[in-house]
Amino acid sequence: MAMTVKERVENVASELTASERKLASALLADYPYAGLVSIQELAKRAEVSAPSITRFVAKIGLGGYQEFQRDLLLELKEGEKSPVELQDRGGRPAGGYLSDFIGRATALMADSAQAITEDQFARICKLLSDPQRSIYALGGRASNTIAFQLSFHLRQARKDVFHLPSDVETWPEYLLRMRSGDALFIADFRRYQTDLERLAEKASARGVRIVLMTDKWLSPVARHAAEVLAVPIESGTLWDTYTPALAVIEAIVTRIAEDNWEQTRTRIRAWDEVRIKERDSDK
Amino acid sequence: MAMTVKERVENVASELTASERKLASALLADYPYAGLVSIQELAKRAEVSAPSITRFVAKIGLGGYQEFQRDLLLELKEGEKSPVELQDRGGRPAGGYLSDFIGRATALMADSAQAITEDQFARICKLLSDPQRSIYALGGRASNTIAFQLSFHLRQARKDVFHLPSDVETWPEYLLRMRSGDALFIADFRRYQTDLERLAEKASARGVRIVLMTDKWLSPVARHAAEVLAVPIESGTLWDTYTPALAVIEAIVTRIAEDNWEQTRTRIRAWDEVRIKERDSDK
DNA sequence: GCATCTAAGAAAATATTTTTTCAGTCAAGA
DNA sequence: TCTTGACTGAAAAAATATTTTCTTAGATGC
Structure with a gap:
């Protein structure tokens, strides 16, 4: 699970079908939030059918829609922490060890x-x-x-x-x-x-x-x-x-x-x- | 949706039961991510039953677990956009004793x-x-x-x-x-x-x-x-x-x-x- | 123009999640 | 001590979401 969902999508980008591309666009346009709604809602928003989403998810190498969502959520949680919290809040990024810790x-x-x-x-x-x-x-x-x-x-x-x-x-x-x-x-x-x-x-x-x-x-x-x-x-x-x-x-x-x-x-x-x-x- | 979920929780804080408080703690300790998993998983993590969560969600004035998640997701999406707002909301200047002390x-x-x-x-x-x-x-x-x-x-x-x-x-x-x-x-x-x-x-x-x-x-x-x-x-x-x-x-x-x-x-x-x-x- | 194949959605089947019901438990008060 | 009322979770029921199956539409090559 070293790969982000976005990376997975990009990897298979060349072999996507028409509706899968539509889906990919919709997902990347509001990444990752678009993928955090139900499969039906995403289907409606991306103007494709739910089965197409299932197939898409399988294509990018994930076990199912739930796994897909779980991954997105984890990414979101991680992303929030490292770049923002650690650097932004912690003050001087280039400060010393002590000020960093504090x-x-x-x-x-x-x-x-x-x-x-x-x-x-x-x-x-x-x-x-x-x-x-x-x-x-x-x-x-x-x-x-x-x-x-x-x-x-x-x-x-x-x-x-x-x-x-x-x-x-x-x-x-x-x-x-x-x-x-x-x-x-x-x-x-x-x-x-x-x-x-x-x-x-x-x-x-x-x-x-x-x-x-x-x-x-x-x-x-x-x-x-x-x-x-x-x-x-x-x-x-x-x-x-x-x-x-x-x-x-x-x-x-x-x-x-x-x-x-x-x-x-x-x-x-x-x-x-x-x-x-x-x-x-x-x- | 003028109220954030967190605010809703705080509003009813005084009338929560034991397991609802447990739930509130678990939710606030990893807010809002804790609330973005399935009701069963949240139940397991917070060590309460799923029905207790349903009751809790109703108590804070939301229509159901799905609505609850939808709201959390929206907050997250909003918050990401304006860090200023996040700070504003978070650090009540006129907060209570605890936030003052901290x-x-x-x-x-x-x-x-x-x-x-x-x-x-x-x-x-x-x-x-x-x-x-x-x-x-x-x-x-x-x-x-x-x-x-x-x-x-x-x-x-x-x-x-x-x-x-x-x-x-x-x-x-x-x-x-x-x-x-x-x-x-x-x-x-x-x-x-x-x-x-x-x-x-x-x-x-x-x-x-x-x-x-x-x-x-x-x-x-x-x-x-x-x-x-x-x-x-x-x-x-x-x-x-x-x-x-x-x-x-x-x-x-x-x-x-x-x-x-x-x-x-x-x-x-x-x-x-x-x-x-x-x-x-x-x- | 026809056969063939891929892709896409409708509908059915399945799995999962959420809510309701209900009975047991526990603490507070008579 | 007993009763009462509120809380809780197990289990069942309902709702919802997801996947599979199957059919149709459209494209491509012959």
């Missing part, structure tokens, strides 16, 4: 604001700040640090925040402690961990509301989740970045801290005092 | 590319990838997670990476192990921890090269550091964000992984194998 991350982050509605954001903040519920959090191997950022800051704003250790052995203990209505925050990006799905399943069975942060391919945990935060991350590539995920998490904890400012301040102060006392007693 | 973070991140020269970046990458040296890392209370991101990924690309525990008591042990020429990565943002400065001082005395990541007010650790990465962070405010710091760290580890790709791949594979074996023996 350019990409910046673009992705801007996207993440789009991918999550304010409504969902508000709902999740409300859920995680509800003092009636206990909050449990954890993440996958690489994303655990991100999840930890959430529990760390959340702990400053409210009580009953628990971060599950990575060690699977300890999970049952936490599971038993979870009560219906509690919330479990899970960050899981590719490559997904089956451990997490099992955990989610059991927690979900106990009536725990699961908030999942994942990438666009959706972790299997999504099956059990009440809320899915899908952040746009080029997860799985060497060019990974978790910055959009971090930004969303920071937005959540900041919002919660703001809304419960009095309480947060009190908690931080109390916490500081304990820390200072401990240190003094060390001396 | 907007700030994005701006800060763009700045951070400016604040660090490519030269310094390259120097640090070289230092941290040098197999002759051992690498030690840690961070302050809040920034430890960020530092951890560095040691976690660095560990995949090379040997001899150690993350110091938060517990001060254990530090002397690590200090004694450090040798002249080793590198110590410290992340320290306001409010600074005096612990860290003492650690830096002792390490520095042993000939350890210290790389400091801090904010523009410069942690006291800077005194002993060979390299200071000052990332623009509104540290100390309620509106904190570590995203620029994370971006820089990710850029560093990505660069190092790329430069030592063969080795990194080998290490990751070996690592995976051990993990899988462990899991198997659990059974």
Whole structure:
């Protein structure tokens, strides 16, 4: 599938029949959108019959109209990404490595604001700040640090925040402690961990509301989740970045801290005092 | 068709059910392409049933899945033509809390590319990838997670990476192990921890090269550091964000992984194998 | 002018997709 | 604890899309 549809058409251009040429013109005139409608509509627009299209598609070496459309769609998706997004948005194309990387991350982050509605954001903040519920959090191997950022800051704003250790052995203990209505925050990006799905399943069975942060391919945990935060991350590539995920998490904890400012301040102060006392007693 | 599909989704966001929200996330995470596949495929990807999609489409005020796809296609076609409009639509200036927050973070991140020269970046990458040296890392209370991101990924690309525990008591042990020429990565943002400065001082005395990541007010650790990465962070405010710091760290580890790709791949594979074996023996 | 062949569309057959119906499940409230 | 109501997905039904078959029209060579 190294060939684009357009290339395929050009390759066979010389051996096309009259109506096939008509079709090719119509397709190339509004490429690739013309090919993304139903075969009948395309037939009408190109003023040929549907069977001619089927034959045409076979002629350019594709298995059928569906495959043809799938290919066009993939091209479209790819095309959008590389030339436009990577160069245009990322700023200096000839910049250095660092500014290049940061350019990409910046673009992705801007996207993440789009991918999550304010409504969902508000709902999740409300859920995680509800003092009636206990909050449990954890993440996958690489994303655990991100999840930890959430529990760390959340702990400053409210009580009953628990971060599950990575060690699977300890999970049952936490599971038993979870009560219906509690919330479990899970960050899981590719490559997904089956451990997490099992955990989610059991927690979900106990009536725990699961908030999942994942990438666009959706972790299997999504099956059990009440809320899915899908952040746009080029997860799985060497060019990974978790910055959009971090930004969303920071937005959540900041919002919660703001809304419960009095309480947060009190908690931080109390916490500081304990820390200072401990240190003094060390001396 | 004055409304885009995305707008429609946002309009009804508050009255969506659990699986509809899941669907909305999946759609927005890969908008609009996610919606251009068959209803069944979308159902599979979003982990909901096809009927739920039909109901969802009706809920956002469209006549059916076909109409939904037609609209998405039209948007795509339009959007391609005028990038200006796309930008206009996307970045609501009067957006909500989340987009506001992300907007700030994005701006800060763009700045951070400016604040660090490519030269310094390259120097640090070289230092941290040098197999002759051992690498030690840690961070302050809040920034430890960020530092951890560095040691976690660095560990995949090379040997001899150690993350110091938060517990001060254990530090002397690590200090004694450090040798002249080793590198110590410290992340320290306001409010600074005096612990860290003492650690830096002792390490520095042993000939350890210290790389400091801090904010523009410069942690006291800077005194002993060979390299200071000052990332623009509104540290100390309620509106904190570590995203620029994370971006820089990710850029560093990505660069190092790329430069030592063969080795990194080998290490990751070996690592995976051990993990899988462990899991198997659990059974 | 006739036979023959290719190409194209109509219609039928097939495959696929979309929608509706319906029964089970789960959470919230009495 | 029980009831109620809303949500959900499995399965069936309906609609639609795609492909195949078959017939006709037109071109070409004899």
